[in-house]
Amino acid sequence: MAVVEVRELGKRYGGRAVVDGVSFYVADGEIFGIVGPNGAGKTTTVECLEGLRRPDAGEIRVLGLDPQRDGREVRRLLGAQLQASRLPERLKVGEALDWFAAFYDDPADPAELLELLGLLEHRGVRFAKLSGGQQQRLSIALALVGGPRVAVLDELTTGLDPQARRDTWGLIEQVRDRGVSILLVTHLMEEAERLCDRIAVIDRGRVVALDTPAAIAIEAGGEHRLRFVPSAPVDRQRLAQLAGVSSVEQHHEAVIVAGDGQVVQTVMAWLTREQVVAQQLRIEQPDLDDAFVALTGRSLDEADEAEVER
Amino acid sequence: MRVLAKTIQFEIKLLVRDVATVLWVALPPLVLLGIGTGIPGFGDPQADLGGLRLVDVYLPILLVFALALTGTMSVSTALATYRHQGVLRRLRTTPVGPVPLLAAQLVASLLFAAVAAVLTIVVAGAVFDVAAPASWGVSALALALAAWALFSIGLIIGAVAPSATVAPALGSLVWIPLMALGGLWFPREAMPTVMRQISDLSPTGAAVDALQHAWFGTGAPTSSLLILAVSALAFGAAAIAAFRWE
Numbered sequence: 001m002a003v004v005e006v007r008e009l010g011k012r013y014g015g016r017a018v019v020d021g022v023s024f025y026v027a028d029g030e031i032f033g034i035v036g037p038n039g040a041g042k043t044t045t046v047e048c049l050e051g052l053r054r055p056d057a058g059e060i061r062v063l064g065l066d067p068q069r070d071g072r073e074v075r076r077l078l079g080a081q082l083q084a085s086r087l088p089e090r091l092k093v094g095e096a097l098d099w100f101a102a103f104y105d106d107p108a109d110p111a112e113l114l115e116l117l118g119l120l121e122h123r124g125v126r127f128a129k130l131s132g133g134q135q136q137r138l139s140i141a142l143a144l145v146g147g148p149r150v151a152v153l154d155e156l157t158t159g160l161d162p163q164a165r166r167d168t169w170g171l172i173e174q175v176r177d178r179g180v181s182i183l184l185v186t187h188l189m190e191e192a193e194r195l196c197d198r199i200a201v202i203d204r205g206r207v208v209a210l211d212t213p214a215a216i217a218i219e220a221g222g223e224h225r226l227r228f229v230p231s232a233p234v235d236r237q238r239l240a241q242l243a244g245v246s247s248v249e250q251h252h253e254a255v256i257v258a259g260d261g262q263v264v265q266t267v268m269a270w271l272t273r274e275q276v277v278a279q280q281l282r283i284e285q286p287d288l289d290d291a292f293v294a295l296t297g298r299s300l301d302e303a304d305e306a307e308v309e310r
Numbered sequence: 311m312r313v314l315a316k317t318i319q320f321e322i323k324l325l326v327r328d329v330a331t332v333l334w335v336a337l338p339p340l341v342l343l344g345i346g347t348g349i350p351g352f353g354d355p356q357a358d359l360g361g362l363r364l365v366d367v368y369l370p371i372l373l374v375f376a377l378a379l380t381g382t383m384s385v386s387t388a389l390a391t392y393r394h395q396g397v398l399r400r401l402r403t404t405p406v407g408p409v410p411l412l413a414a415q416l417v418a419s420l421l422f423a424a425v426a427a428v429l430t431i432v433v434a435g436a437v438f439d440v441a442a443p444a445s446w447g448v449s450a451l452a453l454a455l456a457a458w459a460l461f462s463i464g465l466i467i468g469a470v471a472p473s474a475t476v477a478p479a480l481g482s483l484v485w486i487p488l489m490a491l492g493g494l495w496f497p498r499e500a501m502p503t504v505m506r507q508i509s510d511l512s513p514t515g516a517a518v519d520a521l522q523h524a525w526f527g528t529g530a531p532t533s534s535l536l537i538l539a540v541s542a543l544a545f546g547a548a549a550i551a552a553f554r555w556e
Contacts, residue, residue, distance in 0.1 A: 090324050
């Protein structure tokens with residue numbers, strides 16, 4: 001069963017189509033990712049399903065409800081964490097949770113949520129005194145305090161250091177294990193690969209790929225790579241002629257071979273026949289960053305920069 | 311109602327945690343003490359003040375001062391901050407929406423202005439023997455209309471301020487002429503004719519005039535109350551029109 005369904009969503013600002021025919025669904029119990037560069041239309045898309053914006057075209061259903069027509073009911077069932085949204089500076093952690101709990105008829109236990117998110121010992125701390133990671137954990141707690149069926153988390157880990165980011169990822173998985181379906185918005189490919197069951201890659205307001213992260217990475221034609229130090233010299237010409245190999249390079253004593261999904265098998269079998277051992281072997285599978293380049297013709301960084309200039 | 315009560319409770323806590331609020335509450339009675347003790351002849355009835363003492367004239371001015379300070383500085387900054395920080399947007403994604411927060415902020419601000427007003431009245435009565443109002447009802451009506459008008463002005467400032475830090479600066483730009491018209495620096499009785507006419511039409515001038523008449527029993531301030539009611543409605547409507555979520 002789908003908890004969120006979006007069909008042919010469209011939203012224009014001043015004649016510019018920010019979201020242009022976006023369709024996807026989020027299955028019950030799934031972590032679904034909306035991935036793409038800054039300005040791709042990710043936030044506008046989720047703001048339409050949170051009821052913050054009225055779509056110009058298309059249809060949205062959250063647990064069968066229309067966010068515009070049945071707004072109150074949708075806001076009861078959907079927990080939101082908004083990009084760059086803060087709380088009153090002098091409000092304390094425990095107070096914020098008690099306050100938000102009062103908005104719902106049957107809220108989750110604030111103390112239990114604080115425990116889950118590792119905020120119990122900070123409950124008396126003012127919002128302004130929390131670290132970035134703690135503020136984000138509080139925003140997750142507030143998104144969950146109404147006992148939602150779906151949580152929308154927008155750029156949750158932006159601005160966090162790598163350790164806080166990894167901690168937050170672990171929490172999101174725990175939240176999903178409690179039965180909350182999650183719609184995650186991110187411009188970090190690593191985050192999407194690590195967390196999401198399925199993703200929609202969005203660029204310039206359109207969905208350019210929709211599948212599991214691994215399937216997208218492979219279908220986009222990204223290359224598998226293996227890098228090793230041969231125990232004896234190898235003939236690079238013959239290596240390059242093997243089926244599925246697209247390039248062979250030598251960096252000092254290391255050989256780097258790139259090719260399709262079979263390249264690792266092929267090269268390893270050939271090395272065995274040649275009685276050469278592949279030392280310090282490293283295998284790189286195609287990742288979403290490569291896939292984004294293949295799908296859009298530019299890197300994610302370039303896409304972000306183009307957005308800044310516009 | 312449960313949400314509103316809880317939100318008011320938190321708003322009051324937040325205001326108490328702000329040092330500036332405490333200063334604002336203490337300011338009007340302190341100014342009164344300063345005038346009372348610092349200016350020679352404050353306790354003598356003066357012919358050009360219609361037989362009132364300077365201290366008598368200043369009591370209504372300082373009550374309006376408390377409301378104007380709260381409206382232009384506190385209400386405006388709170389609204390601009392909540393919008394700027396995305397608190398209003400965040401609340402729009404909850405079943406109750408941001409209306410309880412806005413209502414609670416106005417109620418809490420009104421409460422603090424009321425505390426400042428009561429302190430001022432107590433100091434005036436205890437230290438300078440200023441009489442209780444001749445008409446409590448008309449005094450309360452004048453104060454309520456003045457609060458409505460001045461808090462609406464605060465909401466307009468909060469809506470047009472491009473950021474939370476600009477709001478108090480804009481607030482003081484509005485507050486200084488408003489209080490000049492209300493007679494804080496020289497009482498309305500001492501104003502030149504043109505300024506006095508402008509003062510009559512301003513919310514602060516009208517509020518001070520209505521309060522003086524209600525307090526000292528010198529006739530019904532019908533025209534001032536009417537001007538106050540019109541400003542309350544006009545600024546209230548403008549505040550609703552100017553409002554924006556983000």
